[in-house]
Amino acid sequence: MKYCSECGHPVTNRVPEGDNRPRYVCDQCQTIHYRNPNIIAGTLPVWEDKVLLCKRAIEPRYGTWTLPAGFMELGETMEQAALRESEEEACANVAIDDIYTLISLPHVNQVYVLYRARLLDLDFCAGDESLEVRLFSEAEIPWQQLAFRTIHYTLEKYFSDRLLGHFSIYTHTINTNNRAPQEKEPVSS
Amino acid sequence: MKYCSECGHPVTNRVPEGDNRPRYVCDQCQTIHYRNPNIIAGTLPVWEDKVLLCKRAIEPRYGTWTLPAGFMELGETMEQAALRESEEEACANVAIDDIYTLISLPHVNQVYVLYRARLLDLDFCAGDESLEVRLFSEAEIPWQQLAFRTIHYTLEKYFSDRLLGHFSIYTHTINTNNRAPQEKEPVSS
């Protein structure tokens, strides 16, 4: 940020009175410009013993596989954002079962909120941001071509919980690069 | 938003190519200025059969009671934000037990994330944004002087779950004014 979005005057970076951290402050119109982390909402769509993944048609991680998820927009609930992203990226008609993983990524100022969801029909298709959308059984999951650690973590938990017959809700932190490892990591116990 | 924060040129509000909703766009430097909802993180600090509330020393809702909570900052996890707010508003030394309520407020572009927490000692005190901080038993909760619906909802769930002997995790939407009702509403079943 270099200029005040309210008056166009150059901003300065300093700790405002009564605050304890630096903000972009406008000395012309006195606006304090706060910046805050963003929420990425999405679903883990399930059909019988399979889960739906999307092959990314956009950077970052073009050509790798991910769950339908994206930035929550103004005026939405988290569930509406998750459903909208499922529709936009996978043309997927899903119903949310429950919240599943909440993952903080402090180094990139993001929070992932992913829901377990039921795919309601098989009329899914690749949206504008996907090259391909398809169902994968656990054995078919392309662990070495997943887009993000957040997706890797969520799928690991899902298959582990499914085996146990009970789904928990997980809060987790990832503070390294969110790019998924190329080699499959062992499932954490 | 009236001016581009990158180059100071006036912005226009229009749907960018390949997008489906209006954004503030700079025709000078081509920056698209996305705006997204904010996370408010906090705790429900418990000591024996009592919970800790803070009397607000700031607007909105000056003089009403709330749980320690505030805007998540850049570079934080949700848990770090919740702990920091507990320290800043109530000088409270707490340990997080589990995530508890996740509440979308789409009309004000906020998401509340509140954690159940244990108060580790009784050295709490009023921080800069609090007039007073004290412990309340269920019978003492000032239901008619609570600051926000999000706090009202979370406390109702807490006392109801405590009676059942089991704490769930709740996702909820509030799309009216977040100001708490003055009359106590019946506890939802």
Ligand SMILES: [Zn+2]
């Ligand atoms: Zn200004």
Ligand SMILES: [Zn+2]
């Ligand atoms: Zn610009």
